[in-house]
Amino acid sequence: MIDLVIDQRRKDLGGFEVGRVLPHARRRMVGPFIFFDHMGPARFQAGFPANVDVRPHPHIGLSTLSYLFEGEMTHRDSVGVTQPIRPGEVNWMTAGSGITHSERFETLRAQGGLMNGIQAWIALPVEDEETAPSFDHYAPDLLPTYEANGMWARLIAGQAFGASSPVKTHSPMFYVHWALKPGAQAELPAEYPERAAYVAQGLVEVDGRQYHEGQMLVFEPGRPVLFTAVNDAIVMLLGGEPIGPRFIDWNFVSSSKDRIEQAKSDWRAGRMKLPDADHDEFIALPDEPPPAQANPMS
Numbered sequence: 001m002i003d004l005v006i007d008q009r010r011k012d013l014g015g016f017e018v019g020r021v022l023p024h025a026r027r028r029m030v031g032p033f034i035f036f037d038h039m040g041p042a043r044f045q046a047g048f049p050a051n052v053d054v055r056p057h058p059h060i061g062l063s064t065l066s067y068l069f070e071g072e073m074t075h076r077d078s079v080g081v082t083q084p085i086r087p088g089e090v091n092w093m094t095a096g097s098g099i100t101h102s103e104r105f106e107t108l109r110a111q112g113g114l115m116n117g118i119q120a121w122i123a124l125p126v127e128d129e130e131t132a133p134s135f136d137h138y139a140p141d142l143l144p145t146y147e148a149n150g151m152w153a154r155l156i157a158g159q160a161f162g163a164s165s166p167v168k169t170h171s172p173m174f175y176v177h178w179a180l181k182p183g184a185q186a187e188l189p190a191e192y193p194e195r196a197a198y199v200a201q202g203l204v205e206v207d208g209r210q211y212h213e214g215q216m217l218v219f220e221p222g223r224p225v226l227f228t229a230v231n232d233a234i235v236m237l238l239g240g241e242p243i244g245p246r247f248i249d250w251n252f253v254s255s256s257k258d259r260i261e262q263a264k265s266d267w268r269a270g271r272m273k274l275p276d277a278d279h280d281e282f283i284a285l286p287d288e289p290p291p292a293q294a295n296p297m298s
Helices: 106-111 257-268
Strands: 002-007 009-012 017-022 033-044 054-059 062-070 073-077 082-085 090-094 099-104 113-123 134-138 145-148 151-160 173-180 185-188 194-201 203-206 209-212 215-219 225-229 233-240 247-249 252-254
Touching: 033 062, 033 194, 033 233, 054 252, 054 257, 062 073, 062 151, 073 090, 073 106, 082 090, 082 134, 090 099, 090 151, 106 113, 151 185, 173 225, 194 203, 194 225, 203 233, 209 215, 247 257, 252 257
Parallel strands: none
Antiparallel strands: 002 215, 009 017, 017 033, 033 113, 054 099, 062 090, 062 113, 073 082, 073 099, 090 134, 145 151, 151 173, 173 233, 185 225, 194 215, 194 233, 203 209, 203 225, 247 252
16 A cells, blocks of 8 residues: 655755655655655744745746745745745746746744745646746635544645645646544545655554654555544645656756756856846856766776
């Protein structure tokens, strides 16, 4: 039933830690999901330095999906959007042929507080990789919810459990937020060929074993999966139809290595427009690793 268990790897992004889950050496993607970061949980004191913010940077070939449990951050992008995101809301940014954006923590810097959320990247189908960049924001009351027997669920994106989210997606997928009370049971159906569950909080039991916060369970296809919450738990369900292999290099995703090299060249040369409301600084392309040297002792 469980094909793989992935433990998050803590990454320091410069004063702010995330738990990186995808991509993984043994599992690059789950459906169209190619990147999955748990932001925090981290408590900030008012007045923390601005270098914690995510400065303007570029993307191609993907959509970013930001979803918060707690906290607030402000998105600014090169198509002219400035949009705060708060708990339960969805920021869906489609990079397509190219977009730049920043994520700033101005409200937290002024007031202090907890940051806790998920940022996922969803790779675009080949026919949509060069689509025009765009941004959409969705309030919580637009997203389908369900509650029964100690389980509360919100369908963030895609289709699942007989419901459809209004979030505009580009391929068959699902993304669900479950909140489970102790002892509550909930079942993930076998409707998609690629499925996973990320334990964002608490402890759950699946197939006689317990799994904790920071673990992603990747499931074999064809069978439903029953979850039992050991304590108060938050589980994120994700997956969909596979869209084929993708290359990922820094912030770029594409079915073509040449397209990624072009994007890197465009960013180095300043050919990608910065956000109008946040253009005074940016994140430089990381240095390329030096070429491998022959071992004279071989």
